[in-house]
Amino acid sequence: MNTMEPAASPAARFPGWLRIAVIGRNPKRTAIRALVLALFCFVFFKFFVFRFIVLPVRIEGYSMFPTYRDRGINFVYRLAYLHSPPQRGDVVGIRMAGPSVMLMKRIVGMPGETVAFEHGRLIINGEEMPEPYMKNHSPALYTPPVKLGSDEYYVIGDNRMNSEQGHINRDRIVGKVVL
Amino acid sequence: MKRATQIVLVLAIIGLAIWGWMALHPSPEKVIRSRLNDLAKTLSFKSGSGALARAYNAQKASEFFTPDVEIEVNLTGLEPVSLHGRDEVMRIAMAARSHLTSLKVEFPDMNVTIDPGGQSAKVNLTGKATMPGQKDISAQEFNFNLKKVDGKWLIYHIETVRTLSSLAVELTAQST
Numbered sequence: 001m002n003t004m005e006p007a008a009s010p011a012a013r014f015p016g017w018l019r020i021a022v023i024g025r026n027p028k029r030t031a032i033r034a035l036v037l038a039l040f041c042f043v044f045f046k047f048f049v050f051r052f053i054v055l056p057v058r059i060e061g062y063s064m065f066p067t068y069r070d071r072g073i074n075f076v077y078r079l080a081y082l083h084s085p086p087q088r089g090d091v092v093g094i095r096m097a098g099p100s101v102m103l104m105k106r107i108v109g110m111p112g113e114t115v116a117f118e119h120g121r122l123i124i125n126g127e128e129m130p131e132p133y134m135k136n137h138s139p140a141l142y143t144p145p146v147k148l149g150s151d152e153y154y155v156i157g158d159n160r161m162n163s164e165q166g167h168i169n170r171d172r173i174v175g176k177v178v179l
Numbered sequence: 180m181k182r183a184t185q186i187v188l189v190l191a192i193i194g195l196a197i198w199g200w201m202a203l204h205p206s207p208e209k210v211i212r213s214r215l216n217d218l219a220k221t222l223s224f225k226s227g228s229g230a231l232a233r234a235y236n237a238q239k240a241s242e243f244f245t246p247d248v249e250i251e252v253n254l255t256g257l258e259p260v261s262l263h264g265r266d267e268v269m270r271i272a273m274a275a276r277s278h279l280t281s282l283k284v285e286f287p288d289m290n291v292t293i294d295p296g297g298q299s300a301k302v303n304l305t306g307k308a309t310m311p312g313q314k315d316i317s318a319q320e321f322n323f324n325l326k327k328v329d330g331k332w333l334i335y336h337i338e339t340v341r342t343l344s345s346l347a348v349e350l351t352a353q354s355t
Binding site for chain 2: 060094096097099100167172
């Protein structure tokens with residue numbers, strides 16, 4: 001007597017407990033749950049995480065070269081300075097009218113300090129300040145001393161000869177560039 | 180159940196009424212935002228647009244300004260430029276259109292402050308321009324001053340803002 005058995009479905013090949021663990025007892029309901037979860041994650045990341053916590057940014061230009069390259073993707077962490085002030089050496093995102101377009105610069109001068117550049121070396125309050133993050137100095141860079149206010153930071157790109165520089169108020173700093 | 184349906188229906192009608200009211204009576208801030216977005220669209224043009232369309236758009240762009248508009252452009256590394264009057268704005272718009280094959284202008288961030296009288300406003304915004312053959316975007320912060328003329332918000336003064344307000348522009352990279 002010939003007997004015919006239905007072909008085992010791919011899911012049936014797995015042990016029962018594994019199938020339940022992966023796709024649940026009711027695959028249709030699991031699919032709906034997964035869809036809802038994916039939608040929630042999308043909304044959560046797009047409208048909350050990527051707006052209020054970390055801003056994904058695409059770097060345009062060479063002012064931070066070679067530390068950051070043109071067209072690179074990076075993140076600005078907005079909560080970095082919630083409990084502590086920005087530090088010298090931090091690379092920060094500086095807003096224009098808003099955070100849609102930002103300048104990316106490194107903080108070299110802290111509030112109250114007098115900042116200058118001589119032979120490409122950073123001079124703070126008349127003394128040379130080592131810059132371990134700099135891969136090569138441009139000896140041609142000179143700037144007159146600038147006295148910073150109580151809420152001002154001096155910023156400049158790592159590509160010293162191809163970067164705008166100047167002082168900014170604390171409220172212009174959107175966050176710290178991470179990664 | 181019937182009561183719940185009624186409540187939902189009433190809430191939906193109230194919501195629709197509020198939305199309708201807001202759409203018909205937008206706040207001055209919303210009107211200004213929308214007007215500046217229109218200006219950005221008018222200033223933008225694609226390659227292949229005809230000379231007539233370009234001239235029409237340049238003429239249309241000038242209508243966003245008062246006849247005595249003043250524009251002060253002070254960019255790092257460039258000589259400061261001042262434009263006076265709507266005709267000069269139109270001339271520059273036409274010149275841009277003849278020199279570039281396409282241009283996309285956007286104002287991604289706008290901070291609108293309406294003066295107490297409600298007849299003038301200041302807008303701090305970022306202007307972003309993308310040009311053909313140029314990988315990088317050009318971005319600049321501006322202050323726009325607008326006033327209400329015959330019910331229309333017109334720009335009467337524009338100035339560039341230096342994001343890095345500093346002596347930076349005065350510094351010189353001296354070669355040794």
